[in-house]
Amino acid sequence: MTGPAAMTAPAPPADDGRAGLRRDAQRERAFFLSLSLPALVLVGLCAMLPILWILRQSVLTLRGEFTLANWEKLLSSSLTWKSVWTTVELSGATLVLCMALGIPLALALASAPQKLANRLLILVMLPLWTSILVRTYGWLVLLRRDGLVNQALTGTGIASEPLALVYNFTGTLIGMVHFMLPLFVLPVYAAMRDIDGNAIRAAASMGASLPRTLATVVLPLAAGGIRSGAMIVFIYTLGFFITPAVLGGGQVSPVAIRIEKVMSTFQDWGQASALGVLLLILVAMAAAMLAAARRLAGRKGRTHA
Amino acid sequence: MTPIPITLDALRKTYGDYVALDDVSLAIRPGEFLTLLGPSGSGKTTLLMALAGFVRPEAGRILIGGRDVTRLAPNRRDIGIVFQNYALFPHMDVLANVEYPLRLRKVSRRQARERAMAALARVKLDAFAGRDISQLSGGQRQRVALARAIVFEPRIMLMDEPLSALDKNLREHMQLEIRRLHDDLGITTIYVTHDQREALTMSDRIAVMKDGCIRQIDAPQDIYSRPGSGFVAEFMGEANILAGGDCATLDGTALSSAATLMIRAENLHLDARTCGTDGLRLEGRLAGKAYRGENWLLQVALASGKEVMLSIPAAAAAGCETLAPGDPVAAFAARRHAHPIPAPEAA
Amino acid sequence: MNLFRSLPSAALAMAMAAPLQAQTLTITTSGGDYGAALREALWAPASDALGYQIREDTQSDSLAALRMQVMSGAVSTDVIQMGSLEAAQAAAIDLLEPLDPGIVDIDGLPEGARNAYCHPFDSYGTVMAWNTETYGDAPPRNWAEFWDTETFPGRRALRANAQDLLEIALLSDGVAPDEVYDVLATGEGLERAIARLEELKPAVAVWWSSGAQSTQLLKDGEADLVVTWNGRAANAAADGGAADYSFAGSVIGTDCLAVPAGAPHAAEAMKLIAAMTTAEREARLTDHILYGPVNPAAYATGLIPEERLALLATAPANAGTSVFSDPAWWVEHGQEAQIAFDEMMNR
Numbered sequence: 001m002t003g004p005a006a007m008t009a010p011a012p013p014a015d016d017g018r019a020g021l022r023r024d025a026q027r028e029r030a031f032f033l034s035l036s037l038p039a040l041v042l043v044g045l046c047a048m049l050p051i052l053w054i055l056r057q058s059v060l061t062l063r064g065e066f067t068l069a070n071w072e073k074l075l076s077s078s079l080t081w082k083s084v085w086t087t088v089e090l091s092g093a094t095l096v097l098c099m100a101l102g103i104p105l106a107l108a109l110a111s112a113p114q115k116l117a118n119r120l121l122i123l124v125m126l127p128l129w130t131s132i133l134v135r136t137y138g139w140l141v142l143l144r145r146d147g148l149v150n151q152a153l154t155g156t157g158i159a160s161e162p163l164a165l166v167y168n169f170t171g172t173l174i175g176m177v178h179f180m181l182p183l184f185v186l187p188v189y190a191a192m193r194d195i196d197g198n199a200i201r202a203a204a205s206m207g208a209s210l211p212r213t214l215a216t217v218v219l220p221l222a223a224g225g226i227r228s229g230a231m232i233v234f235i236y237t238l239g240f241f242i243t244p245a246v247l248g249g250g251q252v253s254p255v256a257i258r259i260e261k262v263m264s265t266f267q268d269w270g271q272a273s274a275l276g277v278l279l280l281i282l283v284a285m286a287a288a289m290l291a292a293a294r295r296l297a298g299r300k301g302r303t304h305a
Numbered sequence: 306m307t308p309i310p311i312t313l314d315a316l317r318k319t320y321g322d323y324v325a326l327d328d329v330s331l332a333i334r335p336g337e338f339l340t341l342l343g344p345s346g347s348g349k350t351t352l353l354m355a356l357a358g359f360v361r362p363e364a365g366r367i368l369i370g371g372r373d374v375t376r377l378a379p380n381r382r383d384i385g386i387v388f389q390n391y392a393l394f395p396h397m398d399v400l401a402n403v404e405y406p407l408r409l410r411k412v413s414r415r416q417a418r419e420r421a422m423a424a425l426a427r428v429k430l431d432a433f434a435g436r437d438i439s440q441l442s443g444g445q446r447q448r449v450a451l452a453r454a455i456v457f458e459p460r461i462m463l464m465d466e467p468l469s470a471l472d473k474n475l476r477e478h479m480q481l482e483i484r485r486l487h488d489d490l491g492i493t494t495i496y497v498t499h500d501q502r503e504a505l506t507m508s509d510r511i512a513v514m515k516d517g518c519i520r521q522i523d524a525p526q527d528i529y530s531r532p533g534s535g536f537v538a539e540f541m542g543e544a545n546i547l548a549g550g551d552c553a554t555l556d557g558t559a560l561s562s563a564a565t566l567m568i569r570a571e572n573l574h575l576d577a578r579t580c581g582t583d584g585l586r587l588e589g590r591l592a593g594k595a596y597r598g599e600n601w602l603l604q605v606a607l608a609s610g611k612e613v614m615l616s617i618p619a620a621a622a623a624g625c626e627t628l629a630p631g632d633p634v635a636a637f638a639a640r641r642h643a644h645p646i647p648a649p650e651a652a
Numbered sequence: 653m654n655l656f657r658s659l660p661s662a663a664l665a666m667a668m669a670a671p672l673q674a675q676t677l678t679i680t681t682s683g684g685d686y687g688a689a690l691r692e693a694l695w696a697p698a699s700d701a702l703g704y705q706i707r708e709d710t711q712s713d714s715l716a717a718l719r720m721q722v723m724s725g726a727v728s729t730d731v732i733q734m735g736s737l738e739a740a741q742a743a744a745i746d747l748l749e750p751l752d753p754g755i756v757d758i759d760g761l762p763e764g765a766r767n768a769y770c771h772p773f774d775s776y777g778t779v780m781a782w783n784t785e786t787y788g789d790a791p792p793r794n795w796a797e798f799w800d801t802e803t804f805p806g807r808r809a810l811r812a813n814a815q816d817l818l819e820i821a822l823l824s825d826g827v828a829p830d831e832v833y834d835v836l837a838t839g840e841g842l843e844r845a846i847a848r849l850e851e852l853k854p855a856v857a858v859w860w861s862s863g864a865q866s867t868q869l870l871k872d873g874e875a876d877l878v879v880t881w882n883g884r885a886a887n888a889a890a891d892g893g894a895a896d897y898s899f900a901g902s903v904i905g906t907d908c909l910a911v912p913a914g915a916p917h918a919a920e921a922m923k924l925i926a927a928m929t930t931a932e933r934e935a936r937l938t939d940h941i942l943y944g945p946v947n948p949a950a951y952a953t954g955l956i957p958e959e960r961l962a963l964l965a966t967a968p969a970n971a972g973t974s975v976f977s978d979p980a981w982w983v984e985h986g987q988e989a990q991i992a993f994d995e996m997m998n999r
Contacts, residue, residue, distance in 0.1 A: 063745050064723060079994050144874050167858040167874075198392035201359055204379040205386040206406035206457060213380075216405070220396045250812035250859020250997070257861075265813060265990055267715050267741055 051280065057273035070270035074278065079258065084282065087254035090169075090244065091237040091286075094176045098184040098233050101177070103226065106185050107218070110192035121189070128182050136246045139175045140166060143247075167249020175243040180236065184229040191225025192218065223297060231290045238283050255279045308336030308491045309370035309460050311356070316365035318351055318517075325351040326362065327517035333495065338487050340496045340504040343514035344540070349497045352514070353463050356495065358382050370460060385454035385492070389466040391446045393438045399425070399449050400434040406457035424456035425449075427486065444475045451483070455490060462487075462494040468503065480506045501541050505529060513537050531644055532567060538646060543570035545613040546646070547587075554586045565646050570602070570616040572642035575624060575634070585638040587613060591630050601625040605634045675920050676705040677730040680717065683710030689940035690733065694773070697936075698927035704920060715742055718912055722747045727914045730921040736906045737815075737986075739770030740979030749911040755922040756929070757947075762966075764830075764976030765946050770908035773929045774943035777902030777965030777974065778816040781885035785894040786876040794973075795824035795901050798877060799848070801855045806876030808852060809869045812859035814993035815982065816903040819975050820879065821848035823901050829975045836981060846992050850999070859997065870895045882965055883942060899970040905977045906946055938964060 061067045074080050105124070109117045127135060142148050143166035153159040165171055195218060203213045219226070241256040253261070255275055263272045311333040318326040325348050333339050341349035354360040356367060358379030367375045374382050386392075393402050403424055407417035425431040428448035438446065447467055454462060467483070468476045484507045487494050498504055504511045505525045512522040513536075521533045532538035535546050547566045568585065589607040603615040603625065615636055617625055628634070679695055681687040687710055699706045709729060711717035715738040721727045734742065742748050748769040751758060758766050765772050780798055782791040786806050792798045798808075810817060819832050825848050827835050835841040857875055860866045866880035871893030878885070885897035909928060911921040927933075931949035935956050938945065944964030945951065951961075951968055961967040965974070982989070 062719075062741075077991065079991060079998065082998050140868075144872060146873065164857075196390060196392055198388040198390055199394060201357070201379070202386060202388060202392040202453075203394075203405070204359075205357055205382070205384050205463075206453070207380050207383070207409045209380055212409065217394060221394075223396075245861050246865070249857070250861060253994075253997075261813075261990075261994075265815070266987055267738065268987070 054273045054276050054280075057269050058277050060270055062268070062270065067270070070274045074271060074274045080275070080278070083253050083255050083258045084278070086252060087238055087256075087279075087282065090172065090176065090240070090252070090254055091234045093173050094180055094237050095230055095233045097173065097177045098180050099226070099230070102181055102184040102188055102229065103219075103222075105181075106188035106192050106222075106225075107214075109185070109189050110195075124182050124185055127178060132179060132242055133246075135179065136175050136243055139171065139178065139247060143171055143174065166247055168251050169248070171247040171249070172244045172252045175247045176237055176240060179243065180233045183236065184233050187225040187228040187232070188222060189225070191222040191228075195221045227290065227294055227297070231287070234286055234290070235283055238286060239279060255282070308493050310335045311370075311461060311493060311495070312366075312368040313352075313356075314366040314368070316352070316355060316362045316367065318355060318360060318362045324517045326355065326365075328365065329517070329519055330365075331512065331519060331522070333493060334509075336491045336493055338484065338494045338496065338507060338509045340498060340508040340511045341514055342498060342501060342504040342511050342540070344499060347514040348517040349499075349514045350465060351517075353465055353495060353497050356461075357384055357386055357463055383460050385457070385459035385462045387447070387450050387454050387462070387464040387467040389469055391443075391450040393446055393449055393453070395438050397438070398434070399430065399436050399438065399441070402438065402449055403453045403456050406453065410457060421452070421456055424452040427455070427489075428452045428482075443471050444479065447471065447479065451486065455486070455492070459492065462492045464494065464496045466498055467496075469498070469500070476503070477506075483507065505541075513540060530569070530642075532646060535565070535567070535646055538567045538644075543614050543616060544568070545570060545573065547585075547611070547613070566643045567646050568613075568638045568643050570614040571600075571618075573613065573615045573636045573638050574621070575615070575617060575636060576621070584640045585643045587636040587638075589613070589634055589636075591628050591632045591634050593630060594625065594628060603628070603634070605636060675703075675917055676707055677917050677920055677924060678707045678709055678728055679924075680709040680711050680714065680729040680732040682712060682714065682733060686941060689937060693937040693940055694928040694933050695731075695924065697933060698924055698930075702920075702923060702927055704924060714738060715747075718742055718747050719745075722913050725914070727912050727916065729912050730915045730917045731924055732910055732912055734770060734908060734910055736767065736770060736772055736908050736977070736979040737982055739767070739908050739910050740983040742910070743769035744983050747913055749913050749915060749918050749921075751911070751925070752919075752922045756926050760949065761946055762948060762971075762976065764978065765904075765906060767908060767979070770910035771925050771929055772906035772908040772946040773934055774937060774941075775904050775906045775946050775965045776943055777882045777899050777904050777970075778811075778820070778879060778977075779882045779885055779897045779899055779902045779965075781870055781878045781880055781888065781895055781897035783870065783873055783876045783894055784896050785873065791896070791898075792877065793898070793900065795820050796826065798879075799824045799852055801852070804877070806855075807857035807874070808855045809858040809860055809866065809875035809878040809880075810849075810852075810856050811866070811879060812861050812997065814986070814989045816905070816977060817849060817879065817993070818842065818845040818989060819903045819977065820901070821845040821852075823975070824848060829901070829973060832975050833978050833981055836985070842985070842989055842992060846996050849993070850996050853996070867891070867893075882963070886942070886963065899965055899967070900973045902965055902970065902974045903977050904944075904965050904974050907943070 058070055059066055059068060061069070109120055109124070112120060140147075144150070145162040147165075149165060150159070150162040154162060165174070199217055199221070200213055203217045208216065239256050240254065241260065244252045244254055244257055245260070248257070255278065259272050259275045259279070262268050262275060313329055313331040316326050316329045327348070329348070329352060341352060343349045351360055355362050358374070358377060362375065365375070366373055369382065394405065397405065400418070400421055403421040404417045407420055412420070422431055422434060425434055428451050430445060430448050430452065433441065433445065438449070441449065450467070464483070468479050471479060480503055496507060508525055510522055510524055511528050513520045513528065515536055521528055521537045523531075528537065529541050532541055532544070538544040538546065545568045547568065548564075566585070573587070587605070587607060589605040591603060592606040592612055593604040595602045598619070600619055601617045603617060604612050605615060606612050613636070677699070681690050687708070691708065695706055714732055714734045718729070718732060718734075719742075721729060739748065750768055751771060753759070756771050758768065758771065761772065780792065780795070783806070784791075787804070792800070792804050797804060818836065822832050822835055822841065822845050823829065825844065836845070858869055860869060860880075863881055863884045866878055867884045867888045869875040870878045870880065870885065870888035871891050873894065882897060882899065882902070885895060888895040889897075909925045911918050911925070915921055929947055931945075931947050931953050932955065934945035934947045935950040935953045937943065938956050938960060942960070942963045944966035946966060948966075950956070956964070961969065
């Protein structure tokens, strides 16, 4: 409450103090911003320059003249759209499998005693410490016609003849899921670890069965982690090259493989760059969709159970 | 709904060498508000969790309303629980939180809403139904938790230190509110706390626990003024425990070495007249003093080396301000306030 | 220690002294063992004979390096080793000087190998390889038999690339080796080749993408019939795989030497190329690597041992059944051919 005196009097000292505080806060922000500026510029340059270069390259002929032919050729080719579809199909299938395997895995880890969980986590993370090439070739050895898996299947009579597990979509998918699973499990596990055990107990005490508790409490509360994991898996796999190259047997050609093909066969920088830009657009679209999904889920989750 | 009794029969739970529940037996009356009181590690929370079904006892039985629920899953026990950290669902708004147990019970959407709003009205939060949990204060969150625990009319209520995260004023206010809620609903309630004042304020009976055992179970007044042991005496409040060698006289004669007496700090006076003619007399020197608003605390060192605590109401503390450490002090207590207890346990 | 300290100054002295004594040319190769072989067998003796100093540069992507140099106007390379297809691409966008037929003996090469911009000097074959356990002594002897999945059942593995496979498809369809590009030059030729590949497609288990992969497939018996490069087929056998291969009907690819447009010492570079590709030096190159000389006279020098002839794509015994890959056709139609090929794969 300010009396008439306070209104006519010059600005009370309390206001002065507040303005000073605000100024200080601003100055501090500016200072920290200026500290991070060199890093921002460096990262910006390192990230943006190659992208700009690729953009430029995509509208140049081999002789370096401006052209839109690269894009016309690319967008009118059924091969492009087929490879885009394959890319989305691969990433989507990898994501679905990672979720199907990763969520129960994360759940098991999160509900295990901390000590055991840490040990299991090391096992889950182990693949991350080996080169992707080694792992991919490892799968080749396991999955090929006379590989361990087929030997086991035919030896036990489950399959009468070796199954085509590799050099196709299946093999590629197995390799990609194996690579991505730890990266998916980590954020989901972290999110589940953070869930208040009492919230789960509360749900049970109110009469929720285990599946019901999972559906109404655990999964919604882990949704942030699941979304992060999904984002990592989907976007990461959009650019996958080695796994489809080795395990796809030439039958699986996502955009990354097409880029390599266009480059290695014809050194067609223009076409390859245009494909690269297309891949970038694909990634941006996926990120935007996931971000939109997050916003939507955020709004919905507040009002509904 | 008629209140129901709970019976615990020789409940036992160990974690390795650690005995969390040491054959605990307990009979809780229908509609009773019983508090489990004890220091941390005394087993009170384990007992509560065993009741709720989250801890499986190795031996013993739990009967709720005469039915053996020892092996029953938590979600089938029909128990309302209020947790220390509220355990609200942050991804649901206030109303959805309170509706949750009703939705589980397949109550129609409309009815669930009505009942949830009624429960919220009971804790005076009906205006907050649409809020996010993150927009509520600690006290409001605890009320939502309460509403959620009562909305489905559980047969019993368990509360695990529900107020310990709140500040003092709010806590005291909520104590009365919870007690009133209990009186309205008549649900048999078990309440865990380590705060003896809270236990005294709220309970029909208090069970004091230590080392996985119930040391004493009694009404608040009884447990406060007639503790069964030194531990209970000291845990329930400022207690002075005097033994034979402590230079005290009772009715003019020195205490026998076998007797152990407990006198609450507020029952010791500087003025012998307030205590009548016969009673306890102590002599010593002032060791320290502290002003606490409504009273003064005086520490008096007896010749035996033991220190006793006096709590003198501010209104009767005319001489306290001038007392200095080292000054001789004589303290008196009425006979009826000197409560004999068994000799102190080796601590 | 003294040696180390004096090294930089020695290098400096040499660099300054060089222009006075002799021309210094820069040669760019792909490096590694291959580059070392080129040095030992070709340019070191050739430059000694001509009295040139040579600076060696290595680039894994010769076309990219060439583009960079020519487009920036800072050409430092005088002689560059390239794959013939890359070279044809480079020539098509004016990155190469035309060779001087008066200095470089273009007409001395077999007809299919002649090139006005890049002089081929060694060769490899895209060959048929097979699993000897599957076929024993009776493997397919030509491409027509390779296509015959009834007589020769088994899993095929082909490179996921139109190059060489179009030629092979036409050979399998009865086109004579010297008519392959005539047929391809007609519009229907490409369609015919693609249709022929599509016929085989159900029997193709793997479309491989790296040479190492083709070796692996052959060695592990994952595929019974593999179209791969002769070096890769030889590796599979050398690594203990039950594998063999034949140059019959092979498509021969070549590496060549070219002079970048605007090279600082173009005239001397032509002379160096001529000196590097003499019959004797190309024959000596096979002491280091199993790449067949393109200069037919090399086989007449008597410097290549009898048993080695079986390992060289251009050995006289293979002449008549094999086809030199035509870089000019591939530069002009490669993109179109690859797209048709990829669409066939996707069908």
